[in-house]
Amino acid sequence: MTPDGPRDFTVQNQTHVRFQNGTYEGVAYSNTVSTPLVGPLLKAAKSVSTPRASINQVVTFSIALSNSGNRSAQVTVIDPLPAGLSFIANSVLIGGVPLTGISPSAGIPVGIVNVGATILITFQAIVVSMPPGLRFANQARVEYVFTALDGRSVSGTLHSNTASFGVNPFRLSASASSSTTVTFAGDVIPYELAITNEGSEPLENVVITIPLPEGFEFVPGSVVINGVLMPGIDPNMGIPIGTLLPGQSVRVSVHLRVTGAPASEQVVIQGRIAYTIGGAAASLLANPLVFTVVKPQVSIQLQVDRTQASVNDTLQYVAVVRNDSSFAVDVRLFDLVPPGTSFVTDSLTLGGQQQSVTRIEGGLPLGTLLANSQLVVACRVKILSSAVAPGLPPILEGVRASFTFRLADGRVVSMTAASNAVKTGLFAPLIAVTAAAQPQYVEPGESVGIGAIVRNNGNLSADVTLYRTAYPPEYYIRDVRIAGRIVPGFPLTEGLYLGTIPPGGSIRVAYIGDIGEDYDVALPDIVGLFTARYKYRFDEQMNSGESRSNEYVIVVDQTNE
Incomplete structure (x- = not known):
C-alpha cells in the first residue's frame, strides 16, 4: 500500500432474520456488506520538559503528531498559552527545523502529515507570573483537512492530552542599574540593586554579593540599604539583608571606584543574591550591567635643539602632542617657557603655522585634537642671566597638557598629561664678590683695611x-x-682689571683707606661695595655680566677725651 493509498479499514455489516413455524425456530442470514473507512487517524501527544518550574524559568512544550489512518492530512496546531506563560519568539521547531515568525496561539502550520508519519513540534515559553493553584495546564487543538476518495475536502478537529506542571511558590526579582555605563580611571560610579520577594513564602538569609572585575574596587563605607548608610558593612564580604518577607522590597546601593584601566574596554558587573527557602539554598543572578571604560591616551614628546648653552643663547623646544584615544579632546599646553628663560616673540608655530603671540606663559590653547591625530608645537626661548645660579643647575624643561573630553553620559572630564623631561647644560662664569672692612669703627686720622675676594x-x-x-x-x-x-691705584672710573679668573679660582684685592684729620664726622657713615664686571666667550660668542658684593660700613666718629 502506498503512503497515500487506502488501508484495510472497513466496516462489515450482515443482517439475520429469526423465524418460528410451530415448534420450529430458525435463522436466516443476509449477504455481508463491506464499507471501507477512508481518512487520517491523527493523535497529538503533548508533554512539558519539567514537572516543576520557577518564575523566569524557561520550559519547553513538545507535541508528537502521528497519523495512523489511510489518508494524508493538512494540519495546523493551535496552542494558546495560559496567563502567566509568555511565548519565546522564534522558538518553534518542526522536526528540528526552526519556523520563524510563528506563534502557537496564532497557529503552527505543520503542513502535510503523511500516512504512518510522526512529526515532533516543540516551542518554548517563560514563566512570568504565578498561576492560580500554582499549576499550569495546557491543551493543544489540532485542525486538519483531507481529501476523500470521491474528491471531497473533509475537515476535522481533535485535542491533545492536557500537559501540566507546577510552579514553585516563591519568586525573587532583581533589577540592577547605574546612573552611567561609561567611566574612566579615577572615576566613582554608583551600582544599585533592587530586589523584591514576589512569592508567597519568606526568603531567609538573603546576602548580596557583587563580584568586581579587574580595575574596580568598592568605596569603603558607601553601602546604603533603603536609604540608610551602612558604613560598617564591607561589600567585599557580601551585603547581608536577612529575611525578605512576601511582597517586601529592598534597594541597595554601593559606590565603585575605577582604580585603573582594565584589559578590556568593556567590563560586566553582575550582582548575585543568595538565599534559603524552606531550608534549601538558592540563588539568583541580577541583570548584567556592561560598563565602557574610556581610556584617554594623550602623550607629549618633547625635544630641545641644544644640550649646552649660555646666557643670551636661544633654545628651541618642539612638543609633539598626540591623541591616540578613540575620541576628540580639547587641549591646553603649559610650561613651555622654563624658569630662567623668556619667550621669543612670534617664535611660536602650531602645526608648522607661525602664530603672532608675545606671551605663552599662562598656557597655550591648542583647540580640539581629533582622535588618532597629533599637533607639533614649537617655540624659542632666550636664556636670562637669572638662570645662572649657584651650582649652575641645567635648564630643565617638561611641559604638561590639560585636556578635557565629554563622556557619552554628558559629563565633561578634565585630565593632565606630562611630557618627558629634557635638559640643557648651562655654561657660564659665576662671579661672586665678598667685601669687608676692618676695623668698622674709626676716628679721623686712623686707617681702615678694605678687602674684596x-x-x-x-x-x-x-x-x-x-x-x-x-x-x-x-x-x-x-x-x-x-x-x-x-x-698703582684703584681708579674710580676705569676700575681695577683683575685678569682672567678660571672656574674655581679667586683673586683677593686689598688696600688701605686713610681717614684725614679734617674728616667731617657729621657726614653719614661710609657705605661701600664692589661691582665685578666680566666678559666671557662661549661658542664663539662674547657675553658679559655683572656681580655686586655685599655692602660694608665704616663708622667715623670723634671720641671726646
Missing part, C-alpha cells in the same frame, strides 16, 4: 674688572694690591 664659582673662565664706590672727601686709599701684588 672675587671668586669664579662657574664653569667658564672670565675676564674681570672690579669697580669700587666713590668715597667722601678726606678719605684716601693707598697700597692697592691684587693677589698681594702692589698696583
